[in-house]
Amino acid sequence: MSRTLRAVLFDLDGTLIHSLPDLAAAVNRLLASENRPALADEVIRAMVGDGADMLVARAFAATGGLPGPEVRPYLDRFMADYEPRSAETTRPWPEVEETLAALRARGLALAVCTNKPSRATAEVLAVLDLARFFDVVVGADDAPAIKPDPAHVLVILDRLGVTPDQALMVGDSRNDIVSARAAGVRSVALSFGYAHGPVEDLGADIVLHRFGDLLGVV
Template identity: 45%
Template sequence: MPQTPDRSPAPPPQAAWPAAILFDFDGTLIDSAPDILTGINRLLDEENLPALDLGQVHQFIGDGAPTLVTRAFAATGRPLAPDSVPAMTDRYMAIYEALPADPSCVFPGVAETLAHLCAHIPLALVTNKPERATHAVLQAIGLNSYFKAVVGGDTLPTRKPHPGPLLHAMAQLGAEPARTVMVGDGANDVTAGRAAGARVVCVTYGYPRMPVEELGADRLVDHFHELPAALLDLSVG
């Protein structure tokens, strides 16, 4: 009996893919806001301050833990003195890192798409979340094996929107900026990507503090599984 011919589409040529992809974490790969809210509110409760709501915390995420803590205390009407921010941030991180990471925080389509992409392209995570907490969450939710490099908000003296973390990740992956794509959800990702010389794709479901259409990304994706098609459409390989 003759065999049925294989009608599955051929994989795209290697040259069609970017040389490397850098990913933001919070709001791009995971919905971390509920855990961040829990951690911040426990800290505020220890200080006899009122709790925040999820909408407020969405607006505070993305610029690193010290800025998150500073904004949270300001929102309660009791702003922190600058010299007290480091110690209060340490207290917040101790609370946050003690929370069990829930694998359900991973946005739909992320694990499957990362598994597909890492078969073709080296991937890195570039986040403003502290590096130790980032590694812990990645391990707990089962995404750690997809990334060849992780750059946290305290890995270098600079963090996004500075291009330094992106350039550091590119160097670790051996990729040129012009052949690299940054995938994120906010202005920091677009600004850092542009300054680093990379192309930028933004997801539309994250935590931007302005309309995502106004961020200036090269492509927008409404669902993470749309990312491979957007990457091939960019033709930066």
């Protein structure tokens, strides 16, 4: 990786943290409140990554359709339940904390670029004691558009004061890699996250199988 690297941007769910169990539990509590059957974690895993509204809409679509005309009331109920319980079983992936600490020690700026709503993002980062590593955190409602729109990445670069060629995006899904490429940012895809299909097909510049291996490419 270029010596001009000044910043590393990270997706959250599936990249920094294994959050699927808490997300699945909240989805199934919402479905149960509407007398819908529960969905398996792996089914819900394929619905994660495009924002909470899409997660809720997809869960209802898989169980008979949205009960009402709009997703918003169900999204609000989902978030009210999920936010205070978003880190009950969610944990960082192995090697995340020590790798982030090492990147900070190298003088790199670190940021979170996530389609997760901002309040839930802040809750998870605080409970898991990860917030201390990041200079900028931009959730779904902090950006003009969410990934795969490059605006999500570009607003972070602007806040950090770095150019696209000075940054690296680390993610686990198509949205992460597409938004990085559209913003002119190099990308790393992690193979252990929540990609919808083979991670090698995402088009990232580098594919890694352990989080700690990131130290060898920056």
